[in-house]
Amino acid sequence: MPGQPSHDGTETELAIDAQDVHVTYADGTTAVRGATLRVERGEFFGFLGPNGAGKTTTIKTLVTLLHPTDGSVRINGYDTVTEPQAVRESIGYMAQETSIDRELSPRENLQLTCELYGVPESEREDRIAELLDLVDLEAVADTRSETFSGGMKKRLDAATVLVHRPPVVFLDEPTTGLDPEARLRLWEYFERINERGTTVFLTTQYLEEADQLCDRLSLLQDGQVIATGGPEQLKSEVGVDVIDLRLADATDEAKQHATQVLQRLDAVGDATVATTTGGVTVRSPAVREAASEVFAALDDAGIAVESFDVRSPTLDDVFLALTEGSTEESPATGVASLGTEVVQ
Amino acid sequence: MSDQSANAVQRASANSPATDVRVSFKRWLVKTARNPYVTFTSLVQPIIFLVLFVEVFGAVSEGALAEVFAGDINYVTYLTPAIVIMSTLSSAAVSGIGLVDDMEEGMFEKVLVSPMNRSAMFLGKVLSEVARIVVQTTIILVLGYVLLAVKTGDSVDAYLQTGVAGFLGVIGVTVVFGGVFMAYSNIVALVTRDQEATIMLANLLTFPLVFVSSAFLPLEVLPGWIETAAVANPITYGVDSVRAIMLGEDVMTVLDVTAFGGLWNTVVPSIAVLVGCLFVLGGFAVRLLRRAARADVQ
Numbered sequence: 001m002p003g004q005p006s007h008d009g010t011e012t013e014l015a016i017d018a019q020d021v022h023v024t025y026a027d028g029t030t031a032v033r034g035a036t037l038r039v040e041r042g043e044f045f046g047f048l049g050p051n052g053a054g055k056t057t058t059i060k061t062l063v064t065l066l067h068p069t070d071g072s073v074r075i076n077g078y079d080t081v082t083e084p085q086a087v088r089e090s091i092g093y094m095a096q097e098t099s100i101d102r103e104l105s106p107r108e109n110l111q112l113t114c115e116l117y118g119v120p121e122s123e124r125e126d127r128i129a130e131l132l133d134l135v136d137l138e139a140v141a142d143t144r145s146e147t148f149s150g151g152m153k154k155r156l157d158a159a160t161v162l163v164h165r166p167p168v169v170f171l172d173e174p175t176t177g178l179d180p181e182a183r184l185r186l187w188e189y190f191e192r193i194n195e196r197g198t199t200v201f202l203t204t205q206y207l208e209e210a211d212q213l214c215d216r217l218s219l220l221q222d223g224q225v226i227a228t229g230g231p232e233q234l235k236s237e238v239g240v241d242v243i244d245l246r247l248a249d250a251t252d253e254a255k256q257h258a259t260q261v262l263q264r265l266d267a268v269g270d271a272t273v274a275t276t277t278g279g280v281t282v283r284s285p286a287v288r289e290a291a292s293e294v295f296a297a298l299d300d301a302g303i304a305v306e307s308f309d310v311r312s313p314t315l316d317d318v319f320l321a322l323t324e325g326s327t328e329e330s331p332a333t334g335v336a337s338l339g340t341e342v343v344q
Numbered sequence: 345m346s347d348q349s350a351n352a353v354q355r356a357s358a359n360s361p362a363t364d365v366r367v368s369f370k371r372w373l374v375k376t377a378r379n380p381y382v383t384f385t386s387l388v389q390p391i392i393f394l395v396l397f398v399e400v401f402g403a404v405s406e407g408a409l410a411e412v413f414a415g416d417i418n419y420v421t422y423l424t425p426a427i428v429i430m431s432t433l434s435s436a437a438v439s440g441i442g443l444v445d446d447m448e449e450g451m452f453e454k455v456l457v458s459p460m461n462r463s464a465m466f467l468g469k470v471l472s473e474v475a476r477i478v479v480q481t482t483i484i485l486v487l488g489y490v491l492l493a494v495k496t497g498d499s500v501d502a503y504l505q506t507g508v509a510g511f512l513g514v515i516g517v518t519v520v521f522g523g524v525f526m527a528y529s530n531i532v533a534l535v536t537r538d539q540e541a542t543i544m545l546a547n548l549l550t551f552p553l554v555f556v557s558s559a560f561l562p563l564e565v566l567p568g569w570i571e572t573a574a575v576a577n578p579i580t581y582g583v584d585s586v587r588a589i590m591l592g593e594d595v596m597t598v599l600d601v602t603a604f605g606g607l608w609n610t611v612v613p614s615i616a617v618l619v620g621c622l623f624v625l626g627g628f629a630v631r632l633l634r635r636a637a638r639a640d641v642q
Contacts, residue, residue: 099450
């Protein structure tokens with residue numbers, strides 16, 4: 001029985017059950033306006049949105065750091081407002097800011113979190129060794145962490161979240177500001193803990209990250225969940241195909257010209273045309289069939305195409321399609337960024 | 345409870361409050377011991393002050409001391425209580441820095457989201473600072489005696505009239521006095537949430553306040569306005585009670601109390617003033633801390 005409290009001894013399927021959560025700060029700012037999230041045990045769930053969409057406020061509400069102004073949150077069957085202690089005992093939370101004690105070594109930081117969570121003394125040594133191995137910090141286990149790189153600190157932070165083997169972990173933009181290699185290592189680590197049965201709730205502004213890691217995800221904009229589903233499902237629901245065109249002349253004027261030409265083209269139907277760093281991108285349900293018309297139109301207008309790519313949509317395209325016409329900034333794209341800029 | 349069923353959610357086991365206090369105490373003690381600033385303010389600075397002040401002011405202050413005290417009191421014995429209180433002040437006044445640090449580094453939130461008892465978390469930190477003050481006071485008292493013995497060959501009896509009970513009394517006074525300024529520092533930290541402001545307001549306070557008190561010379565020989573200001577200065581009460589215990593006589597001039605007899609005429613009213621300050625400031629600090637740790641947004 002999903003969503004039911006577990007006090008009667010029945011199993012709760014839902015690791016996270018947030019019903020119509022609203023959060024308004026004391027200064028009157030409403031950061032979350034009606035977020036409903038249902039995450040099953042063992043899922044790798046993504047929470048995706050641009051800066052300022054309310055991701056951090058939502059995650060802080062889920063981990064008992066904030067109380068919802070309206071609505072309710074149950075984590076592992078426990079209410080975050082009336083049973084915060086039980087929630088705290090059954091979760092791990094990695095904040096957006098790296099939270100480690102820089103004056104302590106990795107081993108001491110892990111020791112401290114073992115003590116905070118009452119991990120039995122007989123198990124501490126093994127768990128600490130296992131976690132140091134998992135995040136690849138054995139070599140510096142007894143060095144004070146203040147000199148570490150951002151990536152090493154993040155990995156240590158991630159390890160401290162797991163000392164008590166929580167059934168659910170919350171990760172708030174864990175890879176922001178990391179170089180691609182450090183990011184890949186953290187991804188691997190999160191996948192490993194998810195494979196061990198841990199429910200993972202991850203917020204990110206990197207679409208590629210969500211695409212790669214998540215079983216399901218919710219898109220958040222302006223404090224509201226605008227779509228929820230598996231990455232493939234979301235992509236197919238948008239129902240568009242995409243042509244990326246690289247122009248021989250990639251000046252702003254040339255790109256603007258190409259944009260105008262393509263927007264007037266009937267064959268592509270209801271298309272979204274966006275400029276990219278090297279040319280333009282056309283998103284439309286009909287674009288695959290109309291590819292030859294696109295090239296003909298550009299040729300007629302005297303615009304030379306250097307290369308092109310007809311592809312299926314990415315989450316980036318999903319996000320743009322869902323937020324089309326809004327003035328909100330689009331989320332940053334992943335490692336292979338297109339640098340897309342919405343025109344229409 | 346669901347905890348017993350096979351499919352139950354795994355939960356960490358919460359510690360007893362006493363264990364939580366110990367965990368926090370240990371963490372802050374390790375951090376304190378590793379901080380080079382601590383070694384400086386707790387050890388190097390008192391030595392420098394004690395030796396320099398004795399060398400520079402020792403000769404000229406003899407007249408002033410003779411004017412006020414009937415017996416022959418060496419300036420080392422007179423000054424040591426001031427150095428004890430000054431060092432307690434420097435240690436206590438930086439208490440808020442650790443708190444701001446924790447907030448900036450996310451450790452504050454990390455502890456809040458853990459099952460740890462909130463009061464225990466702060467109590468552990470406070471106890472580590474109290475431990476530091478106890479150790480530091482002991483060191484300075486020993487140092488003062490060594491200096492006196494080297495200069496005059498006086499015995500311990502002449503230095504600390506009240507013996508072991510007096511030593512424990514001095515420790516007790518520094519703990520209460522330290523508590524007042526720990527509370528002050530944490531209030532500044534919680535209001536500004538800024539490390540630099542917390543350090544600045546600690547330093548701003550330490551020096552002028554020490555001079556506008558009975559710390560370095562008897563108030564009788566100082567200008568009238570200092571005597572007036574010293575009445576409202578907690579340092580006067582801290583220094584006077586430590587000095588009364590060491591000299592075994594009533595040394596307080598800011599308040600005229602005669603009801604308790606001997607050194608108690610100084611110690612009782614002084615401690616009453618300090619405990620009063622501790623309750624007011626401590627209560628305010630606890631309120632601010634509670635608010636900082638609370639989950640309400642509206």
